[in-house]
């Protein structure tokens with residue numbers, strides 16, 4: 001069959017650019033020629049509903065006028081000036097950020113990705129806490145693609161990085177807060193949240209611990225909402241042991257879970273907060289490391305041994321203030337608050353209908369469907385070890401969805417439902433209908449049981465909304 005012009009273009013891109021986190025053979029990306037609101041359009045004008053905000057970053061949807069205008073204005077005026085200079089783009093970004101930051105986090109380091117935001121956090125915390133240097137992360141965590149980001153990561157991507165000897169020393173991993181598959185085999189609330197208490201034990205046993213580094217709600221690795229006691233207790237344990245609490249809000253920030261920051265669901269203020277993605281609604285690449293005033297004061301006399309050519313990149317930063325304003329405007333309409341309830345209801349209905357959904361869980365516009373082969377035993381179709389090695393059931397569902405016109409991101413055992421915050425109830429219904437059909441691919445291969453799906457997240461969510 002003759003190769004079309006569209007196929008030629010896709011093949012040229014695949015030949016000359018690396019695809020992330022995959023073997024390169026067989027890569028055939030869909031050519032997206034346009035995107036608007038919550039929809040993407042391919043070469044043949046086929047429409048896709050964006051049910052994952054691209055990589056959980058296009059929180060304000062596509063073609064937001066106010067943000068685009070601000071970027072264009074900055075491009076015309078001065079797209080870049082070295083970070084050694086002061087400039088209006090930084091001033092505006094800082095003012096906007098100060099209006100939404102948790103109290104006390106008022107000194108920032110700008111970069112261009114979530115990975116860099118975390119890399120900066122790791123260097124800052126180790127300088128600040130020297131000679132203590134150990135950092136406690138968790139297994140259900142992704143903190144970035146570089147050597148430091150991978151070392152902090154608990155998911156299978158780290159296994160491969162470790163094989164290539166890409167690791168930094170001094171990172172240890174704590175048990176996850178994962179009620180559906182509790183690492184201690186306990187049930188909430190009888191467990192007395194043993195997973196958080198274990199941090200105290202670990203910090204004392206490890207010695208030399210500088211910080212605990214966690215995603216408030218693990219993003220790629222599960223959308224697992226912790227019970228209400230978890231974060232206040234973790235803050236207390238860190239304080240009692242003189243250890244910093246760093247939260248990675250790269251994915252959970254910017255109203256993804258309701259409030260601006262996910263930790264605000266539990267009224268906790270970290271010592272360092274990192275973010276990226278929704279910071280500009282993904283219109284420009286920005287990474288942000290925000291620190292407490294106490295840490296800022298330390299660096300009055302201490303050299304900050306960090307920097308980038310593109311720290312404070314004017315064009316990148318120009319999207320922050322309009323994005324902050326757009327979030328405020330959107331929240332004032334009440335739409336995201338209303339739609340998140342609707343999304344929750346519709347996802348629980350899906351769970352009722354599909355035996356392949358073991359656990360539907362989440363918060364706000366941040367949901368996970370854990371796909372299982374057997375609801376009774378909770379046996380998965382695929383484990384962590386299958387990632388990069390075997391065809392995955394979750395990928396099969398996502399591919400079915402794509403055929404039907406729904407873009408939804410898959411991980412080795414879950415689907416990530418995280419639509420843009422501008423999505424309406426009708427558009428949620430449209431997505432659910434398509435997902436409903438796509439899930440049949442997994443239903444056909446389940447072991448039939450009469451066990452209903454788990455609603456473990458439901459009880460926890462009550463405190464947050």
Ligand SMILES: Cc1ncc(COP(=O)(O)O)c(C=O)c1O
Nearest residue numbers: 113114115142143144219250251
């Ligand atoms: C929680 C978290 N931290 C860090 C990162 C890395 O961000 P980036 O891909 O912008 O480097 C991601 C990316 O998905 C993330 O979800």
